[in-house]
Amino acid sequence: xxxxxxxxxxxxxxxxxxxxxxxxxxxxxxxxxxxxxxxxxxxxxxxxxxxxxxxxxxxxxxxxxxxxxxxxxxxxxxxxxxxxxxxxxxxxxxxxxxxxxxxxxxxxxxxxxxxxxxxxxxxxxxxxxxxxxxxxxxxxxxxxxxxxxxxxxxxxxxxxxxxxxxxxxxxxxxxxxxxxxxxxxxxxxxxxxxxxxxxxxxxxx
Numbered sequence: 001x002x003x004x005x006x007x008x009x010x011x012x013x014x015x016x017x018x019x020x021x022x023x024x025x026x027x028x029x030x031x032x033x034x035x036x037x038x039x040x041x042x043x044x045x046x047x048x049x050x051x052x053x054x055x056x057x058x059x060x061x062x063x064x065x066x067x068x069x070x071x072x073x074x075x076x077x078x079x080x081x082x083x084x085x086x087x088x089x090x091x092x093x094x095x096x097x098x099x100x101x102x103x104x105x106x107x108x109x110x111x112x113x114x115x116x117x118x119x120x121x122x123x124x125x126x127x128x129x130x131x132x133x134x135x136x137x138x139x140x141x142x143x144x145x146x147x148x149x150x151x152x153x154x155x156x157x158x159x160x161x162x163x164x165x166x167x168x169x170x171x172x173x174x175x176x177x178x179x180x181x182x183x184x185x186x187x188x189x190x191x192x193x194x195x196x197x198x199x200x201x202x203x204x205x
Contacts, residue, residue: 042104042131044097044139048087052096055103056083056122063122067160083108086119095139097123097132105132107140115151115192116144121163133163137170137193144195152195155179155188167191 045052057080065073086092089110097105104127108120118140123132144152156163158178168174170193177190 041100042097042135044095044135046093046095046143048092048094052094052103052106053080053083053087055096056094056106056108056120059103059106059124060120060122062124066125067157067163082120086110089119092119093143095136095143097136097139099127099130099132104130105136107136109140109143111147111149112153115153116140116147116149118152118154121154128162133166134170137167137172141193141195150195151192153190153192155190157181157184158187158189164189164191 054076058076060082061073061076061079064079065071083094086108087094091111093109095107095109096103099105103124105123106121107118110117110119121133121136123136140152144150153175154167154172156167168191172191172193175190175192179188179190180186181188
């Protein structure tokens with residue numbers, strides 16, 4: 001990787017990503033908490049502490065309410081078990097994105113047989129368009145490389161057009177696999193990205 005910053009546009013802003021992030025992340029790794037990447041306004045940490053879990057639950061509550069057209073989000077306390085269950089998977093990691101110092105998005109990642117799966121990804125609607133989702137996707141791909149995983153996958157509702165657009169602009173590919181979500185009854189579609197793709201995840205939207 002070049003030591004020069006890589007610049008890419010996202011949400012009308014340009015973020016500078018410092019080179020050699022993986023080596024720096026390994027140097028900064030302390031227990032289960034590491035600051036892994038910082039852009040002009042967005043930073044991502046990997047942290048499973050109680051505060052980070054609570055922030056992820058808060059973001060999940062407001063993001064899913066906005067996605068589903070509900071006027072009021074569910075209480076954070078009711079969303080927290082969703083995060084806790086996800087982190088109950090062996091090897092699960094929580095990637096928390098902050099925008100100007102405030103938690104604004106997260107990705108919850110679990111290892112599967114064929115790939116790392118982004119089980120949940122949520123961005124606070126107040127931070128939409130600021131590049132938070134793109135930074136999280138880039139960080140997860142970087143983490144997959146560190147774990148020697150050749151693919152990252154996720155499932156997304158067919159009708160969640162905003163999320164689908166973010167994923168496709170970031171180089172994710174519709175695999176053609178579909179399933180019905182067991183709780184909502186809505187159709188989901190599987191997207192995947194190869195971590196051996198020569199294109200940098202940072203070069204996409």
